[in-house]
Amino acid sequence: MSANNSSCTPILTSCLTGIYGAVLIGGLVGVISILFLLVKMNTRSVTTTAVVNLVVVHSVFLLTVPFRLTYLIKQKWTFGLPFCKFVSAMLHIHMYLTFLFYLVILVIRYLIFFKRKDKVEFYRKLHAVAASAGLWLLVIVIMVPLIASQYGSLDVYDTDNCFNFHKELAWAYVRVINYLIVAVVIAIALILLVFQIFIIMSMVRKLRHSLLSHQEFWAQLKNLFFIGVIMVCFLPYQLFRIYYLYTVALSSDCNSDIAYYNEIFLSVTAISCFDLLLFVLGGSHWFKQKIIDLWNYLFCH
Template sequence: MFDNITNSTNCPDNEVISYVLTALYSFIFIGGVTGITLMSFLLFQSNTRSVTTTAVINLIVVHGIFLLTVPFRILYYIKNEWLLGDDFCKLVSAMIHVHLYLSFIFYVITLVIRYLIFFNRKDKLEFYRTLHAVVASVAVWVLVVVIIFPLFFKEYGRNGKYDSSKCFQFQDEFMKLGVQILNYITIAIILAVVFAFLCMQICIIVGIVRKLQGPVLAYQEFCAQMKSLFFILVMFFCFVPYHIFRIYYVQNVNDCKIVKYNDICLSLTAISCFDMWSFVLQSNYFKQSKCMSLKNKFVCCHF
């Protein structure tokens, strides 16, 4: 779960890797900020009592907090020198992991809600009042901010001795057996959950396609399941490769090349910030396209 570079003082800087990471994080920052900004405008026009909408709003908050730290990463990879102090280095370094796992949690919450809607044959789940949606969100964030954040930041990079001019180099943590076991448990949970959701979603979509007649894209039921599939694919392509590589990385933290590759794999998890573009593009598409006639029993998809 940690952003590390083993034996950091002995690992020479790799300019090519620095250029790649600079480009990746610049791309993520520009695309992520644009996506959550456009999505925020769309949410003003949506039903804020919807449980799914509430989960999406929380995802935007998670992405937004992480993106605030990305410019500092970009600056570091450009200069190859950290000038903002050890504590802030730990904060910026930890935030990409916090973003990864909080995003994962909200993806799972969103998918569970969608499955409840599907299996209970409901159009949507709503809070009785907007205040209830706010209270539910605040409860989740209080848990994160009051319990998880302090514990995470207290233990993060506590035992290492690092070059103060370098950052994101907390490899000594992997010398502890407890950290290795925690990583393996986390990897197993992430992979098991993602593949379970993927298998379930494929079965649901195949069943719907067999049942429906005509162009399936015109049916709200099918479109809703494609949205669920999108969330699963985001987890699959952004989170699964990193955690599979993590198994090898934990066993080879003394190899500088492996550490550099881990940095790249970790940066790819941040591409999940682009998830909001799915809703933005979908909304624009359906605004420009004509809905099928209701008398033909076709209904346009909507967020």
């Protein structure tokens, strides 16, 4: 049956505008910064390939942010409903693809740690290109038809108001899919956190004061950046999503407060674009020296 939720337009405030504005600026700076670093990285490395794809994901998403900002400022969508669906879906696609590439990077580094390998890499550069091309082809083949045919297609929406596709959640199978996605993401995030804590504690017990002289420690420290982004940017949205899905399912009318908070949590996922800046910072000599100084201060005084 069709959803009976009334039209719901979250309150548009400077908060959302500020978040997306910061994401656009920080994301662009991060993309530009990481390009200089990628030139020096091993192009056959699986980690490097994942980072390159991460740059592509962020770049494509950042292209849609100005349209969001325009809508937030003008409070009217003027680019047509099909493009609204694309921009709306892109925020979700960005979140889950970013999470996927984080997962790849972290799993590779965990394999390196547990199997005592120096690195995991493709046999040839062409294989890295083929793997990336295959992944993006899969995304295009699956996601584009889904967005075009299914996303925002279960009800009638106002063309002047964008990003209000909550009516889809009135359908039981849509909620089930969302619940499954939430459960999988939360479970994987917690598993990654447990693994990372175990690895860090193992290294601390084994190496102790010589910890900072080992390259593997710095690699694992970078992992904490990715774990931190997942916990700060992605996990709050997924946890709130459970409540949001439950509330929307029970309510016949729109709850503007719930819709607004959902938009806030969703916008926070876009802050993950700052990860490239953190990645660059984590590889800098200045950052390492600050960590060493802090370590010496804590354990040598």
